[in-house]
Amino acid sequence: MVEEEGPFTPFKYIYANILRRSHMSVAMIGLLTVSSLLLLQALSFSFEAGSATRPESTLWGETPVKPLLEEMGFGEEISSGARRATLGVFYISSAVSLLSGYILLRSAFTISMKERRREVELLKALGFSRGEVAKLLVGEGVVLALLSGVLALFIAMPLFVNLGAYMISRGETFYTSLYSSSS
Amino acid sequence: MKESVVLVEGVKKVYGSGRKRVEALRGVDMEVKGGELVAIMGPSGAGKTTLLNIISGIEAPTEGKVTVRGIRVDSLNERERRLFRRVNIGYVFQNYNLIPSLNALENVLLPSLFSEEDLSERAMELLKMVGLQGRWDHLPGELSGGERQRVALARALLRNPPLILADEPTGNIDTTQAGKLMRILRRIAREGKAIIVATHDPVVASSCHRVLRLRDGKMGGRM
Numbered sequence: 001m002v003e004e005e006g007p008f009t010p011f012k013y014i015y016a017n018i019l020r021r022s023h024m025s026v027a028m029i030g031l032l033t034v035s036s037l038l039l040l041q042a043l044s045f046s047f048e049a050g051s052a053t054r055p056e057s058t059l060w061g062e063t064p065v066k067p068l069l070e071e072m073g074f075g076e077e078i079s080s081g082a083r084r085a086t087l088g089v090f091y092i093s094s095a096v097s098l099l100s101g102y103i104l105l106r107s108a109f110t111i112s113m114k115e116r117r118r119e120v121e122l123l124k125a126l127g128f129s130r131g132e133v134a135k136l137l138v139g140e141g142v143v144l145a146l147l148s149g150v151l152a153l154f155i156a157m158p159l160f161v162n163l164g165a166y167m168i169s170r171g172e173t174f175y176t177s178l179y180s181s182s183s
Numbered sequence: 184m185k186e187s188v189v190l191v192e193g194v195k196k197v198y199g200s201g202r203k204r205v206e207a208l209r210g211v212d213m214e215v216k217g218g219e220l221v222a223i224m225g226p227s228g229a230g231k232t233t234l235l236n237i238i239s240g241i242e243a244p245t246e247g248k249v250t251v252r253g254i255r256v257d258s259l260n261e262r263e264r265r266l267f268r269r270v271n272i273g274y275v276f277q278n279y280n281l282i283p284s285l286n287a288l289e290n291v292l293l294p295s296l297f298s299e300e301d302l303s304e305r306a307m308e309l310l311k312m313v314g315l316q317g318r319w320d321h322l323p324g325e326l327s328g329g330e331r332q333r334v335a336l337a338r339a340l341l342r343n344p345p346l347i348l349a350d351e352p353t354g355n356i357d358t359t360q361a362g363k364l365m366r367i368l369r370r371i372a373r374e375g376k377a378i379i380v381a382t383h384d385p386v387v388a389s390s391c392h393r394v395l396r397l398r399d400g401k402m403g404g405r406m
């Protein structure tokens with residue numbers, strides 16, 4: 001819990017808000033984690049799309065995507081037009097994932113802002129500047145985002161193991177594979 | 184002669200325009216000196232909160248002069264008003280006073296948040312003064328309405344401001360609790376501070392040194 005020693009600092013304020021409003025914090029972390037996972041999924045889709053012409057190396061291992069592609073007849077010798085169409089589909093689904101993540105995040109922030117408008121009003125009435133109030137809110141957001149990022153990484157760990165193996169198998173770095181998958 | 188802490192001259196406040204135009208204050212004059220405990224009494228909508236907000240610089244008057252300890256509050260810009268408020272005003276608000284996730288001590292320490300100063304000892308003394316020394320680590324949700332108002336009062340006193348504004352401080356609390364709060368306010372006034380209490384409760388008003396009546400944005404008149 002918050003120590004009673006020393007001055008009351010913005011750090012303690014943020015700490016108290018996160019700990020004692022745990023329902024709100026848990027909700028925020030949940031939303032941020034889901035959003036991060038959606039982002040990772042979108043990224044991995046674009047990798048997978050890039051490897052669609054080379055069925056032996058995929059990002060997820062056995063995912064529904066590869067058999068689906070083979071069933072559709074996209075094997076080794078697919079035409080560049082069909083390949084581009086496939087890529088298009090995956091980019092659209094990635095974009096949808098990103099967009100829904102963004103919308104989730106925005107609504108989460110709006111809800112928490114509404115709940116806390118009174119808190120902001122009180123701080124301003126007590127003589128705090130906009131900048132100081134923003135520091136408290138942004139500080140809390142940063143802490144929650146970091147926690148969520150770590151959580152998302154743990155959930156996505158298997159994916160990253162695959163990612164490493166995938167990139168080694170292609171002899172590529174993250175950036176070159178991004179480049180080649182979009183070319 | 185005691186020095187004048189608050190001087191309000193011809194203050195008017197208009198909200199909105201056209202059909203939504205509200206004249207909340209229509210020319211208010213008043214003066215409060217150090218050591219005085221003054222009640223502003225009036226029915227709901229009389230303009231009590233508006234007047235306290237203008238004296239504290241939270242809002243600017245549409246017309247008129249407000250002088251607090253020689254400072255013309257109405258001619259300050261927003262930043263200056265904010266700094267003025269930090270030093271000169273302790274405000275007990277009508278509604279939302281305490282941050283629910285902070286305990287009593289932290290709520291009292293709130294005004295010192297961005298200063299390096301460690302005022303926790305003073306905050307503990309103030310909590311003791313309002314009779315809550317044993318409750319410093321309780322959250323607002325674990326305190327009664329009267330206790331919460333006393334925490335808010337302790338916070339208003341943290342920086343030792345010369346002027347205390349209390350808006351309906353006994354609004355939702357019973358007479359015993361209200362009596363306790365008023366006793367504390369009288370004690371603080373005796374130490375030389377100027378205190379203005381907005382209330383519609385005649386019992387609260389009668390325990391102040393002086394009662395100013397506000398009705399439809401104007402001072403005086405019968406009640």
Ligand SMILES: Nc1ncnc2c1ncn2[C@@H]1O[C@H](COP(=O)(O)OP(=O)(O)OP(=O)(O)O)[C@@H](O)[C@H]1O
Binds near residue numbers: 207
């Ligand atoms: N921000 C605002 N915008 C428009 N009108 C307002 C605003 N604030 C107050 N008013 C109006 O000004 C008048 C005075 O309001 P004020 O809050 O000062 O009354 P009050 O005496 O504090 O009442 P109460 O005892 O109910 O708290 C009311 O008619 C109110 O509707």
Ligand SMILES: [Mg+2]
Binds near residue numbers: 231232233277350
């Ligand atoms: Mg009011």
